[in-house]
Amino acid sequence: xxxxxxxxxxxxxxxxxxxxxxxxxxxxxxxxxxxxxxxxxxxxxxxxxxxxxxxxxxxxxxxxxxxxxxxxxxxxxxxxxxxxxxxxxxxxxxxxxxxxxxxxxxxxxxxxxxxxxxxxxxxxxxxxxxxxxxxxxxxxxxxxxxxxxxxxxxxxxxxxxxxxxxx
Amino acid sequence: xxxxxxxxxxxxxxxxxxxxxxxxxxxxxxxxxxxxxxxxxxxxxxxxxxxxxxxxxxxxxxxxxxxxxxxxxxxxxxxxxxxxxxxxxxxxxxxxxxxxxxxxxxxxxxxxxxxxxxxxxxxxxxxxxxxxxxxxxxxxxxxxxxxxxxxxxxxxxxxxxxxxxxxxxxxxxxxxxxxxxxxxxxxxxxxxxxxxxxxxxxxxxxxxxxxxxxxxxxxxxxxxxxxxxxxxxxxxxxxxxxxxxxxxxxxxxxxxxxxxxxxxxxxxxxxxxxxxxxxxxxxxxxxx
Numbered sequence: 403x404x405x406x407x408x409x410x411x412x413x414x415x416x417x418x419x420x421x422x423x424x425x426x427x428x429x430x431x432x433x434x435x436x437x438x439x440x441x442x443x444x445x446x447x448x449x450x451x452x453x454x455x456x457x458x459x460x461x462x463x464x465x466x467x468x469x470x471x472x473x474x475x476x477x478x479x480x481x482x483x484x485x486x487x488x489x490x491x492x493x494x495x496x497x498x499x500x501x502x503x504x505x506x507x508x509x510x511x512x513x514x515x516x517x518x519x520x521x522x523x524x525x526x527x528x529x530x531x532x533x534x535x536x537x538x539x540x541x542x543x544x545x546x547x548x549x550x551x552x553x554x555x556x557x558x559x560x561x562x563x564x565x566x567x568x569x
Numbered sequence: 570x571x572x573x574x575x576x577x578x579x580x581x582x583x584x585x586x587x588x589x590x591x592x593x594x595x596x597x598x599x600x601x602x603x604x605x606x607x608x609x610x611x612x613x614x615x616x617x618x619x620x621x622x623x624x625x626x627x628x629x630x631x632x633x634x635x636x637x638x639x640x641x642x643x644x645x646x647x648x649x650x651x652x653x654x655x656x657x658x659x660x661x662x663x664x665x666x667x668x669x670x671x672x673x674x675x676x677x678x679x680x681x682x683x684x685x686x687x688x689x690x691x692x693x694x695x696x697x698x699x700x701x702x703x704x705x706x707x708x709x710x711x712x713x714x715x716x717x718x719x720x721x722x723x724x725x726x727x728x729x730x731x732x733x734x735x736x737x738x739x740x741x742x743x744x745x746x747x748x749x750x751x752x753x754x755x756x757x758x759x760x761x762x763x764x765x766x767x768x769x770x771x772x773x774x775x776x777x778x779x780x781x782x783x784x785x786x787x788x789x790x791x792x793x794x795x796x797x798x799x800x801x802x803x804x805x806x807x808x809x810x811x812x813x814x815x816x817x818x819x820x821x822x823x824x825x826x827x828x829x830x831x832x833x834x835x836x837x838x839x840x841x842x843x844x845x846x847x848x849x850x851x852x853x854x855x856x857x
Binding site: 405406407408409410411413429430431433436452453454457460463466467468469471472473474476477479520523537538539541542 | 600603604618648760
């Protein structure tokens with residue numbers, strides 16, 4: 403049992419972040435997003451609302467997109483975390499990134515890493531998607547600039563090019 | 570917007586988690602998916618002294634079918650329940666409801682057991698477990714007990730769970746071939762908490778309704794199993810269910826809270842419209 407019964411007691415976290423194993427000591431109250439940004443310097447993951455509403459802090463935890471403001475760093479112990487830096491470096495989302503830029507699917511860019519994380523999960527589902535499906539998947543991500551239209555267009559284009567069609 | 574200080578333990582079993590609740594008293598809280606708990610910490614709405622993280626327990630039931638029930642253990646995430654073929658075959662009502670539980674990234678982490686433990690009046694799963702005559706299994710440090718979902722939800726965020734008990738499982742009776750289900754909710758944005766929602770299950774025999782369980786949620790402090798819907802529907806041929814009459818009666822029967830989401834009158838109107846929609850889905854088309 404991992405224990406830090408006192409709140410000022412640090413716990414060891416061993417976690418694989420973007421293919422690198424890191425070990426750090428953190429207080430239980432530290433969220434995963436603060437851990438990624440402040441301890442590891444991975445500032446591509448953004449902090450928006452800090453209570454699970456906006457989606458700017460999306461990361462992948464053991465293969466699934468989660469809100470990193472709604473997880474404690476200590477909970478990532480033993481897990482595999484992938485951030486926008488990892489997805490970007492591996493080339494996994496190169497097509498999404500290219501289309502986001504070409505179609506101007508961002509303005510200030512604050513929400514974009516979170517959008518790309520959820521879009522990556524969506525387009526890798528391996529089946530046709532309607533615009534409605536895309537909008538549903540984006541319903542947990544706030545963008546205060548674009549009105550979403552260009553983002554939906556961009557994801558739709560990637561779905562079409564990866565799977566041949568949109569419903 | 571940062572959580573207050575607290576201690577953290579990650580027990581290896583649910584019985585151990587229950588024992589920790591017992592020994593630490595009021596300040597200890599269970600951390601399951603954390604998708605509702607973490608926001609309350611960041612907003613400083615709650616200040617536990619100890620979080621008991623049950624994500625590493627080794628004695629939790631997986632999502633499985635056993636003894637005529639679909640069982641959903643404490644570590645099962647929303648996304649597993651949503652996507653499992655078992656859910657679609659054995660508990661179609663849950664398959665209808667799950668896509669409307671929060672957003673994808675929240676469903677990837679949150680748990681159905683956690684949702685039932687929190688007992689938010691606008692949450693989908695508590696309403697479904699009542700409509701389906703489900704049970705809640707509670708694990709203490711020494712013994713476990715089973716509470717019918719209908720008796721579990723006592724009020725606003727209040728349940729029959731004891732202070733030193735952990736929800737270890739939800740059990741849903743397997744759907745019969747003739748059962749019918751309906752689910753709908755009214756929200757400002759997909760994935761938000763329901764302003765008004767309905768989860769309904771009907772058991773049929775010889776094409777007659779013998780038991781309609783019609784649950785309205787989001788309106789009152791806890792999900793409400795409608796007595797009047799059952800009374801008006803039971804005994805009706807399934808092509809002669811008085812849809813409009815039931816919808817009107819259900820809307821009169823509820824006592825909605827007025828809040829930022831709308832006043833009581835709006836919620837009655839929404840309940841009536843939504844009830845008619847759900848009943849039409851369940852019973853219309855019979856005459857054809």
